[in-house]
Amino acid sequence: MIEQKCIRCGKVVPWMVLAGNTLLSGFQIFIGTMAGSKGLIADGIHSGTDVLTTLMVIITVGLSERKSDKKHPWGRGKAEFLGAVFAYTLLLYIAFVILFDSGKALLGGHIHPPHAAAFFCALVAILANYILSAYGLCAGKKLNSPAMIANANENRSDMIASIAVSIGILLANLGLPLLDPLAAFLVGLMIGRMAIKLGVTALKNLIDESLPQEKRALIEKVALEYREVKGINYLHTRRVGQQAWVDMEIIIDAKRSVKEGHAITREVRSALMRRFVQIKDVTITFTCRENPVEGKTEFAKNAKQVNIKKQLNPAT
Numbered sequence: 617m618i619e620q621k622c623i624r625c626g627k628v629v630p631w632m633v634l635a636g637n638t639l640l641s642g643f644q645i646f647i648g649t650m651a652g653s654k655g656l657i658a659d660g661i662h663s664g665t666d667v668l669t670t671l672m673v674i675i676t677v678g679l680s681e682r683k684s685d686k687k688h689p690w691g692r693g694k695a696e697f698l699g700a701v702f703a704y705t706l707l708l709y710i711a712f713v714i715l716f717d718s719g720k721a722l723l724g725g726h727i728h729p730p731h732a733a734a735f736f737c738a739l740v741a742i743l744a745n746y747i748l749s750a751y752g753l754c755a756g757k758k759l760n761s762p763a764m765i766a767n768a769n770e771n772r773s774d775m776i777a778s779i780a781v782s783i784g785i786l787l788a789n790l791g792l793p794l795l796d797p798l799a800a801f802l803v804g805l806m807i808g809r810m811a812i813k814l815g816v817t818a819l820k821n822l823i824d825e826s827l828p829q830e831k832r833a834l835i836e837k838v839a840l841e842y843r844e845v846k847g848i849n850y851l852h853t854r855r856v857g858q859q860a861w862v863d864m865e866i867i868i869d870a871k872r873s874v875k876e877g878h879a880i881t882r883e884v885r886s887a888l889m890r891r892f893v894q895i896k897d898v899t900i901t902f903t904c905r906e907n908p909v910e911g912k913t914e915f916a917k918n919a920k921q922v923n924i925k926k927q928l929n930p931a932t
Contacts, residue, residue, distance in 0.1 A: 738785060784802075861898075864900055867904070
């Protein structure tokens, strides 16, 4: 069950990440320009893209939390997946820009090593990105938010990129000036790789998928805790953004009446809604265990009798 402090944290984290990335991007680009470091400028541009993607997270999470209506009976959870696709498409474009610029510098020659201030700026970026990614990933996993997780992964990639940039700047000042634009080129490759990998995952999530096996097993376990439930005929789950819908059919004793069957389904439904905050709604039907003597269920026989009566007397 999601704790209230996690819900509050989830609302604060996107704004904290937005402010952090805005300041960090401006700081990196400014120092990188003054120090003449292509690697640091590339890393600053990468952080700048996080500002846009964080805005995307704030907008899409807000949309996904809106209540369902007649036009959107399943909610708007897929807005987060669409936002993630947009974020990774943007990252892929930025990767091409960085690769082109750094590649031109590598082929052009006459490269001067950057000022040492760029190295210390890269160290600050590593620490800042680590803090931002840790908070974002924690909130994203607790709230099961694909957009938050995507944004946190971008900050983690920023951290790895900043490590590569800091090494490139350090070695450039030790007599290997080509390593600064080479670091920028590596940053572009890293951004492009992550954009393609996670972008494809986000596209796949636009197609309805079920909950992971371990979560489906937990749902079955809760339903079978009721001794009136003799088994589960099927369990279908559908994930839409942070939330999920459940459709299941339970097996009850054939001696139970239809009224008792409905009461059991209501109890199981209430239990699932209480235990799993992620579940938006549950639809439960019931069937009866087969009668070992006659090979038919009492429920099936009663239903057949009702159908015969309706055929003989349609007015009823």
